[in-house]
Amino acid sequence: MTCASLIAIVALVLALAEGAVLPTFVFPEEEDVYFAQNVEQIKTDIAQAVDKGCLDAWPLEDQTEIAVVFRHDSMVPETSDFYIQYQMEQVAADKAQDAAVGFRSLADHVQYKRKLAGALQVWEWSPHQMDFLKATMPSDITKKLAYVPLSSSMDARGDCDALLEEDWCR
Numbered sequence: 450m451t452c453a454s455l456i457a458i459v460a461l462v463l464a465l466a467e468g469a470v471l472p473t474f475v476f477p478e479e480e481d482v483y484f485a486q487n488v489e490q491i492k493t494d495i496a497q498a499v500d501k502g503c504l505d506a507w508p509l510e511d512q513t514e515i516a517v518v519f520r521h522d523s524m525v526p527e528t529s530d531f532y533i534q535y536q537m538e539q540v541a542a543d544k545a546q547d548a549a550v551g552f553r554s555l556a557d558h559v560q561y562k563r564k565l566a567g568a569l570q571v572w573e574w575s576p577h578q579m580d581f582l583k584a585t586m587p588s589d590i591t592k593k594l595a596y597v598p599l600s601s602s603m604d605a606r607g608d609c610d611a612l613l614e615e616d617w618c619r
Contacts, residue, residue: 471504472513472530477523484519484537487599491517491535515569521561531569535597540578555585565590572597 474495478484495517498504507513516529525532540555555561565571565586571594573579579596586594 470510470512471499471507472509472515475514475516475526475529476518477516477526478519481519487519487535488517490599521564532567533570533572534565534568536565536571536573536578536582540581562586562590568593570595574599 474492476488476492479488481488513531514526514529516525516532517535518525518532519535519537521538538555538561566589571582571590573582573594573596576596579594582594583591
């Protein structure tokens, strides 16, 4: 599923209406050292979706702001009406032993589970973690879960199949 098709789904989730004003998207991690490249790619994908008319059926008549957040501990701007959580944590991994690690395990992170539940959509980049989340999360989260690979993490050939064969991705 492409980012463009997911944006279309976001638009239809809320129902159809006439006289709609397209939403604006904000990216709190735009300057983040870890996620800036991913943010740039998602911004490009969203712009393409808008240009192709994927949001022409946007149902809201008032201006709407949607934040796209990457970190488990990132703050959703108060100005945002909705947010999409791009799930980047290693939720399927064993519990981290290093206390300095910000995210040690999903089981220990009730606040992050609440954040996932409150999101308009949850985008997951890893097929392995997608399976894990589907198997372990309640339906209020899994019904909003979508596989959205990070195209900015693919190599120059655009070949992500090789990445899927890596041990860390299984």
